[in-house]
Amino acid sequence: MLDAQHDKDGDHTNIQVAVQQLIHRNPDVDIFTRVRRSDRHLTGTIHAPRKCGIKAGKGDFLFTGRMRLGKPTLRCAPYFEQWQRLSALAECVYK
Numbered sequence: 166m167l168d169a170q171h172d173k174d175g176d177h178t179n180i181q182v183a184v185q186q187l188i189h190r191n192p193d194v195d196i197f198t199r200v201r202r203s204d205r206h207l208t209g210t211i212h213a214p215r216k217c218g219i220k221a222g223k224g225d226f227l228f229t230g231r232m233r234l235g236k237p238t239l240r241c242a243p244y245f246e247q248w249q250r251l252s253a254l255a256e257c258v259y260k
Contacts, residue, residue, distance in 0.1 A: 166180060166222060166226065185206060211237045224244050
């Protein structure tokens with residue numbers, strides 16, 4: 166996560182991220198781009214509900230979301246390590 170700015174007039178947070186891996190994306194929407202061809206990461210801005218209390222910081226996150234009114238919108242995102250612990254407790258795993 167590169168930066169997080171709370172929208173003063175709205176109920177969302179704009180989050181600038183550097184993406185290591187995209188698992189699924191809509192080919193009709195270009196949210197993430199490479200600044201230079203040699204860059205390893207894609208960068209882009211995504212949006213999350215302000216109630217999530219997202220703050221800029223280091224770490225690996227698992228972002229899940231959908232397109233909402235033409236904007237990439239997230240659910241509250243845990244650290245990737247937290248998600249791994251929770252998924253290990255699940256009775257079944259989707260593969």
